[in-house]
Amino acid sequence: xxxxxxxxxxxxxxxxxxxxxxxxxxxxxxxxxxxxxxxxxxxxxxxxxxxxxxxxxxxxxxxxxxxxxxxxxxxxxxxxxxxxxxxxxxxxxxxxxxxxxxxxxxxxxxxxxxxxxxxxxxxxxxxxxxxxxxxxxxxxxxxxxxxxxxxxxxxxxxxxxxxxxxxxxxxxxxxxxxxxxxxxxxxxxxxxxxxxxxxxxxxxxxxxxxxxxxxxxxxxxxxxxxxxxxxxxxxxxxxxxxxxxxxxxxxxxxxxxxxxxxxxxxxxxxxxxxxxxxxxxxxxxxxxxxxxxxxxxxxxxxxxxxxxxxxxxxxxxxxxxxxxxxxxxxxxxxxxxxxxxxxxxxxxxxxxxxxxxxxxxxxxxxxxxxxxxxxxxxxxxxxxxxxxxxxxxxxxxxxxxxxxxxxxxxxxxxxxxxxxxxxxxxxxxxxxxxxxxxxxxxxxxxxxxxxxxxxxxxxxxxxxxxxxxxxxxxxxxxx
Amino acid sequence: xxxxxxxxxxxxxxxxxxxxxxxxxxxxxxxxxxxxxxxxxxxxxxxxxxxxxxxxxxxxxxxxxxxxxxxxxxxxxxxxxxxxxxxxxxxxxxxxxxxxxxxxxxxxxxxxxxxxxxxxxxxxxxxxxxxxxxxxxxxxxxxxxxxxxxxxxxxxxxxxxxxxxxxxxxxxxxxxxxxxxxxxxxxxxxxxxxxxxxxxxxxxxxxxxxxxxxxxxxxxxxxxxxxxxxxxxxxxxxxxxxxxxxxxxxxxxxxxxxxxxxxxxxxxxxxxxxxxxxxxxxxxxxxxxxxxxxxxxxxxxxxxxxxxxxxxxxxxxxxxxxxxxxxxxxxxxxxxxxxxxxxxxxxxxxxxxxxxxxxxxxxxxxxxxxxxxx
Numbered sequence: 001x002x003x004x005x006x007x008x009x010x011x012x013x014x015x016x017x018x019x020x021x022x023x024x025x026x027x028x029x030x031x032x033x034x035x036x037x038x039x040x041x042x043x044x045x046x047x048x049x050x051x052x053x054x055x056x057x058x059x060x061x062x063x064x065x066x067x068x069x070x071x072x073x074x075x076x077x078x079x080x081x082x083x084x085x086x087x088x089x090x091x092x093x094x095x096x097x098x099x100x101x102x103x104x105x106x107x108x109x110x111x112x113x114x115x116x117x118x119x120x121x122x123x124x125x126x127x128x129x130x131x132x133x134x135x136x137x138x139x140x141x142x143x144x145x146x147x148x149x150x151x152x153x154x155x156x157x158x159x160x161x162x163x164x165x166x167x168x169x170x171x172x173x174x175x176x177x178x179x180x181x182x183x184x185x186x187x188x189x190x191x192x193x194x195x196x197x198x199x200x201x202x203x204x205x206x207x208x209x210x211x212x213x214x215x216x217x218x219x220x221x222x223x224x225x226x227x228x229x230x231x232x233x234x235x236x237x238x239x240x241x242x243x244x245x246x247x248x249x250x251x252x253x254x255x256x257x258x259x260x261x262x263x264x265x266x267x268x269x270x271x272x273x274x275x276x277x278x279x280x281x282x283x284x285x286x287x288x289x290x291x292x293x294x295x296x297x298x299x300x301x302x303x304x305x306x307x308x309x310x311x312x313x314x315x316x317x318x319x320x321x322x323x324x325x326x327x328x329x330x331x332x333x334x335x336x337x338x339x340x341x342x343x344x345x346x347x348x349x350x351x352x353x354x355x356x357x358x359x360x361x362x363x364x365x366x367x368x369x370x371x372x373x374x375x376x377x378x379x380x381x382x383x384x385x386x387x388x389x390x391x392x393x394x395x396x397x398x399x400x401x402x403x404x405x406x407x408x409x410x411x412x413x414x415x416x417x418x419x420x421x422x423x424x425x426x427x428x429x430x431x432x433x434x435x436x437x438x439x440x441x442x443x444x445x446x447x448x449x450x451x452x453x454x455x456x457x458x459x460x461x462x463x464x465x466x467x468x469x470x471x472x473x474x475x476x477x478x479x
Numbered sequence: 480x481x482x483x484x485x486x487x488x489x490x491x492x493x494x495x496x497x498x499x500x501x502x503x504x505x506x507x508x509x510x511x512x513x514x515x516x517x518x519x520x521x522x523x524x525x526x527x528x529x530x531x532x533x534x535x536x537x538x539x540x541x542x543x544x545x546x547x548x549x550x551x552x553x554x555x556x557x558x559x560x561x562x563x564x565x566x567x568x569x570x571x572x573x574x575x576x577x578x579x580x581x582x583x584x585x586x587x588x589x590x591x592x593x594x595x596x597x598x599x600x601x602x603x604x605x606x607x608x609x610x611x612x613x614x615x616x617x618x619x620x621x622x623x624x625x626x627x628x629x630x631x632x633x634x635x636x637x638x639x640x641x642x643x644x645x646x647x648x649x650x651x652x653x654x655x656x657x658x659x660x661x662x663x664x665x666x667x668x669x670x671x672x673x674x675x676x677x678x679x680x681x682x683x684x685x686x687x688x689x690x691x692x693x694x695x696x697x698x699x700x701x702x703x704x705x706x707x708x709x710x711x712x713x714x715x716x717x718x719x720x721x722x723x724x725x726x727x728x729x730x731x732x733x734x735x736x737x738x739x740x741x742x743x744x745x746x747x748x749x750x751x752x753x754x755x756x757x758x759x760x761x762x763x764x765x766x767x768x769x770x771x772x773x774x775x776x777x778x779x780x781x782x783x784x785x786x787x788x789x790x791x792x793x794x795x796x797x798x799x800x801x802x803x804x805x806x807x808x809x810x811x812x813x814x815x816x817x818x819x820x821x822x823x824x825x826x827x828x829x830x831x832x833x834x835x836x837x838x839x840x841x842x843x844x845x846x847x848x849x850x851x852x853x
Contacts, residue, residue: 280716301719310717318717321710328703333718335703344700367834375831 006161008169008181011188011210020187021137021170025057026050037135056133058124060140064112071095071108074127098129103159118149125156135166142176154180174203174210174472186210207468224257225443229291230396230427231277236286238272238451246272247451250286254396259418259428261442261459263435265471269451270431271313274400277429278310279303290396305336309394311385311402313431315378319385322374326366329373330355330388337392358387363413379410386414390421397421400431415441435464449473491827499819503812510807516800524798528791532674539671542779542786543682543743544757548764549782550692551602551736553773555620557696558709558729564609564624565737566761567631572601573741574635574656577752578644580745581657590663595684595742602738603731605631610730614723620730628761639754648753655753665746681743688736689775705729737761766813772820785809 009020024035026044034041037053044050050057064073071088074095080087092108099105104122112120121141128136138157142150157167157180171177177184178198186193186209193209201209231254238247247269254260264270275281277288279300288296295303304310310333312318320329331340331351339350355369362383366376373381386402402418403411418441422428432438438445439459447455447470455470508518528534548565555562562568576598585593609623638644645654667677696702707715708725716722740760745752767785771778792805 278717279719299719299721300716301721304719312717317711317713319714321707321714323710324706331703332707332714335700335707335718341700346698346700346703348698371831371834372828374828375834 005182006157006167006169006180008171008177008184010171010174010177010184010186010206021057021139021168024050024055024137024168026055051131051133054132054134055137056128056131056135057137058121058128058139058141062120062124064120064123066113067111069109069111070106070115070123070126073112073123074108074130076127078131094130095126098126102129102163103156104129116149118152121149121153122156125160133165135168136160137168137170139170141169142171142173150176174206178203178206203472204465204469207472208465210468223443224423224425226256226258226425228256229289230254230256231429232287232289233277234287234289236273236276236288237284238276238281239284245451247276247283250451250453252446252453254427254429256395256425256427257422258443259422259430259441261430261432261438261445262448263432263438263445263457263467263471264448266433268448268471270448271400272451273448274310274313274398274429274431277398278308301336304333307393307395309389309392309397311389311397311399313400313404315381315385320373320381323372325372326359326364326369326376326384327352327355329384330358330369332388334388334392354391358384358391362387362417363410383410383414386417390417395427397426397428398431399428401433402430403432403434403437411437435467439464439467447471491823495819495823496816498823499812499815502815502819503808506811506815507804507808511800511804514801514804516798520798521795521800521804524794524800525788525791528794529787532671533676534790536671536674536676536678537790538783538786539682540679540743540747541789542782543679543685544740544760545763545767545782545785546685546779547688547736547743548740548760549767549771549778550688550764550775551733551740552761552764552768553771553778554692554696554733554736555729556709556768556773558705558725559712560709560726560729560733561621562606562609562624562730562733562737563621563765564606564627564631564761565733565740565764566759567624567628568602568605568734568737569740569761570635570756570758571605571631572598572738573745573756574639574644574752575601576738576741577656577659577745577750578638580659580663581751584660585662587662590660591665591746594659594663594746595739598738598742599735600738602736602740603734606730606734606737607727610727613730614726620726639752648751653753653755655749655751655756657751659746659750663746664750665742667747677747679743679747681739681747684739684742688739689779692736693775701728740764766809769813770816772816784812 024044026047026049035044036042042053044053044055047057065076068076071092075086075088075091080090080094082090095108102125104126106115106119106122106126110119112123115123125136141153154176157169160167169177169181178201181198183195184198184201184206185195186206188210196206196209231252233250233252236247236250237245240246250269250273252260262270262273272281276283279295279298279302283296286296287294290303290306290308293306295306298306316322319332321332327348328351331346334340335346339347339354341347342350352369358364359366359369364376364380364383364387366380373384376384382403389397397418399418403414415437418428418430428441430438430441439462442459445457445459445462445467446453447457447467449471454473457467457470504522511518511521529538548569551565551568552562576594579597580590580594583590583593605627606624609618609620609627612618612623613620639654639656641647641654644656646657647653648655648658665680668680668682670678694702696706704715704720704725707718708720708722712722715725741752741756744757749756763785767778767781770781770785788805788809792802795802795804
């Protein structure tokens, strides 16, 4: 990339964007390959080295101390001193200069906790500039901004660019990328697919590059969809603690024997929808029905007891007890049901026997059911979770990224299990970032954007490119 | 495979306490040497005390109290809930239970049962305040229980005055609650021969509490929820655990057991809550719960060790060694146990992970070989 330009890097979730950036910022060491700055090969062994070489990073999640002022945050870690004491006057002057020079003016004495998101981002950028960065990496900077703030940010980026700084801009919002970038590099599954000029492509073509054009092999299978409603969500709305909408008026139905897929770029409300259906969040408005029951006010445990199974998105945080043996993890989420419990007592024998069954049936590679969950590889942990959630004849399965981080063989095993359960009448709500998986497994697909269901698609006819466009708001899917 | 696992498992579980004891002895020896004393002499003086029946009884009696206190702390620890307030809970509970016990007249067994129930109720109530604050206002139970300790001290001082709940104790210038009559006392057990001193009858209560703790934690659904919440709150929530409810129930249980801490002394020895009623037992409980790794058997050993050190510290004075050396020993033991277990735990996780990896590699090779021959 050239000095004084904005270079965008786009790709799907898990395509390797963040990994690449972490290498550039010295947080990971590359296995092979070289990095050059001004023609010189360099070794980035730590963030400190990266900073010294003029590389600065603005993280997706702000790394600011809320109870410090802007000034204190900016100097944190490279405090100017005079005779052993902090020299705030000098720092204040430099921050003022930087702000005026680049159009990033922020009150240096304001507390960060009082600032809005856009201002916090300016502080992050100021922090990087203060350390003398000439190359700035912005990791999904617009994810948290409203459109006006995006415009302001882009104005500042333009300013920085004209002053001769280089900017690496990571995003999957294609229209924004096309607006701001001079060059766009598309990466997929960890390799560069193409480098293009924004003028030469439209958003749809970019989306095609992002998701890859190869279609999944169409499933030659019969529909098992019945007209028996299992999950019905009506007008579900969820606000966060300050009243911003996370979910707006979501309505959907999943029938027995049906897989409904939810497509969407991560962070558009899928996680919140799942947690609302599982009873881990209380909706602001709307109803959730399971069969003939209104379960809106039920606890998570009641819902699970009524036959709702749950494959969580984050298996380490929500799916497993890492420091507990496999057979105790078999109980987790099902600790009130046979074969894990008899009355108020645990049925250890039953749980152990059933864990062995899951290990055998779902091909979980482990020397014994007594090892700790943390000893298993991610794929095997996931197979254990899938096996656990498929046990006990659930009526509804909420599957969030069921094959994330799982190798190809385990992935097709998990798909086979999902298909078999669907044929037996299970209703499945599938959330996935893998568009091939969504199209291959789903009987119906809805697209989620900014907490709303914005489009529906027929998996028999839709292509990943169309879905990708709808997900990023670049255009409607062929409904 | 299984056999190798368990042999190494046993070796590892013995390794941690052994490592800790060796380390603690080394540090204490260095301290003794630095202060100009012979370590071996000091240790053997203390060990020699073990032969005295009177000391044996004292060790068992103190250990009974320590055990109850440590179990009360451990209940919270298993859920990552830090009940630092066992101290205030047991003192307030013992004082009010003593007042009730001295004021009422009931048949023998009922009298004792009433006193114990009042103590458990008061302990639970006092701990419950911290639980409610945590659930409704998000206040850390560490802070609130510490502050409740001070409030308990204030309340006890206020109520323990003549004209309120206290009377003068005849034959001394001490004051205390009205003495509990014979029907409300728990007789001692003459299980150690060679001394007129008796072992607290409440030692049986301590054993029951220990067994109950083990059963509830390891064998019931409630215990599973409690452990799951301690291991990973996010995973517990996803599994359907109502964490707020668990905080309330666990704190109440912890407080109820804390209420028992003063009972061996009250029902087996002093029969009144006076100005000289033992204090600080709640903090001893925290150290012993750490020492015993929240395990009911481990805590029993921890309580006995602690009690042995406490009850033999006076003998050090014969050798002109300051008895406060024992405090150093206790501190070093807790630290070394915590460090040793953490080291062994990490080592164990690495071993198991590499075992799993090795086994899977071996499986791959076998499969490949079979594939080749087929």
